[in-house]
Amino acid sequence: MKALALTTRFKDLELEGDACLLVYDVPHLSGITIGDDVRDVLERRPNTSRIYVLAPFLADNAVDVALLDGSALVRAGAVDTTSSVKVAALGLRSERESASVLSTEYSLVGGLPIAMEPRGLDDELKEGWLFNLFDEGRGLVDAPLGVHFSKASGKHASKFLRTSSVLLTSSACAAVAFFGLAAVRQLEPRRVFVDTAPLLALAFAMQRIAAVRGLWSEMPTAKSFSSYGGVGNLPRLGKSDLVLMSASTSGGLAARLLGLGVSEDMLLTLFLLKSSAKMVTQGRVLCDLTYRPARPFGYPQVENHTQDTCVLCKRGYILAELEGDQFLLEKRAVKRLRVGQASQSPAARATMETLARTGAVTVRLYRKDTRRTDIDVDLNTGLASGGYLEEPFSRLLTRFTPTPLQFVVAVGLSIADAKAYCRRAGLRGLLKSTRFVTGDQVGQLPSQSGANALVLIGHLCDHAVVRGINAQLRPKVDGGCVSYLSALTVADSARNLSDLRIFLSYGELGPDTFTFRSALELMLPWTGEQPSPWEQELKLWQKLSGLGTIPEPLVPRLDWLKQTATASNDLFLPDYKGRRLAIAPDFVLLDTSNSRGAISQADVYAVVCNALATARCDNLGIEAKVQRAQPSPTWGQTIYAQCLICPSNFRDFNDAVLRAALVRAASMQELNYSVDEASSEEMRDVLRADIHSWSQGRGDALPEFLIALACGRLRLTPRHLEQLKLEASGADLPPVFSQLIREAASL
Secondary structure (H helix, E strand, O other), rough: OEEEEEEEEEEEEEEEEEEEEOOOOOOOOOOOHHHHHHHHHHHOOEEEEEEEEEOOOHHHHHHHHHHHHOOHHHHHHHOOOOOOOEEEEEEEEEEEOOEEEEEEEEEEEOOOEEOOEEOOHHHHHHHHHHHHHHHHHOEEEEEEOEEEOOOOOOOOEEEEEEEHHHOOOOHHHHHHHHHHHHHHHHHHEEEEEEOHHHHHHHHHHHHHHHOOOOOOOOOOEEEOOOOHHHHOOOOOOOOEEEEEEEEEEHHHHHHHHOOOOOHHHHEEEEOOOOOOOOOOOOOOEEEEOOOOOOOOOEOOOOEEEOOOHHHHHHHOOOOEEEEEEEEOOOOEEEEEOOOHHHHHHHHHHHHHHHHOOOEEEEEEEEOOOOOOOEEEEHHHHHHHHHHOOOOHHHHHHHOOOOOOEEEEEEEEEOHHHHHHHHOOOOOHHHHOOOEEEEEEHHHOOOOOOOOOEEEEEEEOOHHHHHHHHHHHHHOOOOOOEEEEEEEEEOOHHHHHHHHHHHHHEEEEEEEOOOEEEEEEEEEEEOOOOOOHHHHHHHHHHHHHHHHHHOOHHHHHHHHHHHOEEEOOOOOOOOOOOOOOOOOOOOOOOOOOOOOHHHHHHHHHHHHHHHHHHHOOOOOOOOOOOOOOOOOOOOOOOOEEEEEEEHHHHHHHHOHHHHHHHHHHHHHHHHHHHHHHHHHHHHHHHHHHHHHHHHHHOOOOOHHHHHHHHHOOOEEEOHHHHHHHHHHHHHOOHHHHHHHHHHHOOOO
């Protein structure tokens, strides 16, 4: 549809239906265009009984000619053999110092178009169309929960009107300007004043409409006075000055403007939403948005409060100050996240030293289930006879298994494995009358008051699963003991683990009614809804492959990503000589003096993820004591602050595999350096150094940085990205590197 289509309901005697206004801002209007749009309107809204056509920037007879030449009348009349859809052209009639909008209806008589006598347009239709424009443009802004607005008038409210979001197209400006021109006195203004800058476009549209109809000969000067903030700086207004106000909920600004000398019939408020039924605003009002009985449109009255009596302030709601249509918020602060040895607690290091070199740690490249971390740990080897977890897990079973034991629930373990672990722990004598079930069979257990249960968990990552089992199991063993024993428990913070521990152990006897213990505990960040970095890399290579521009050496990488779901190595692109990135002897987060060659890339990635999760919690590890009355010290993104991975992490750490793991582990927001000029410049310098070091066999993490750039995960300011592109063009780099930088510049 080429026209702006605005719709409202109307009722004329016993006839009720939709009335649609088609607004055209084209330089030339054809009957074919109108005919096609009429067809589309009737297909989308079959209940439409009236269609009005408006071309504000063209002379009124342009619409008449187009209607007579085109198929609009035929299409409208073909809807029903008994009653056709009425089609009318809108025009402007000026008499002395007043004007009115006229509607000329056309009909087909004997197959020939006939024009009816023009008549004035119903104001309810006009306001209904303007309400539709305002509503679809989301002009009414609701504050989020916990926030309210302080308007320039000094009033507090949970809503405000933002006309700037409505006037985003020339057709919208044309419609508002056309009806606005008819609402004010027909006098060529000497000056035009608007309360907010977006209304300047409306002033220009009014001049164009008036010039086409011979009402104004020249464009008057136009100026924004910034609403309440600038009304005191206005000059003395005259009777020939036109003042346009975007919106009002109190009418206070109109009263002040009249005090400066403007005439009431030259003061126009575009949109009004009343704060009380008795409220009146001085001057002319183009559209009253307030709902009233028997009206098919409108918003409820807005509640304005003074600062002294504001109920929202008393509720502790945050106050967001407004001026005109703009928020007055400070520039978002930038918090720099630093990852280092301080981000690795002794307990976390001991856990990672236990898991590393075992081949148990893998990374899931794609997220397809409810698991909240992309790191997987295979515990079969560790829990097997002689495995690294057999002794601590057996000790838990020996110490915390309740006796006598009626039920054993295996979660993430097979029943056969659960029985084997219990026998190796010396519990064979307790198992003679014990019933073993899996986690999904708890609901089938009989209720046995005072019975004891043991819940054995392998890799506890999805806390919701265990919470669900707990909710089903407790009624089954009312008055009995339940022990939850986990081989490995993963949480994203000490608070998260503390919440789980309290939930599982708290009962009628207090916080130690039941037992929850883990052989190993590890802090890892929860993954969000964004695709994983490997999924983004796959889409990048698929895109280049579809364009036929993927370099031949990267085709095996594309095939590997397609065929691999989890991996312990080859997570990162190789170095200058095509070798797999490996841990260096001076790696700070793992002991490299012990079987360094057995440390996989997945081990390194898990270590970095653990340190990153700890850094996000102000370097408080998973074993930290949690104060329930204090909020968690997490570094997240808010409307007030942007958390970024400090570029010094990449500048100071020269271990390529560590840098690659950090780029993959960080979130997109944490790598969005385009929001801060200084951080972007520092990150540009890091990349620049790697670009010039690549041909010398250094900067081995450069492919990872460039992939992150090309995928849009790592972002720089446009200026720094352009500088980086120039640096790459003059350096000795493989062509694919320059291609990735160009791909980043096109995002």
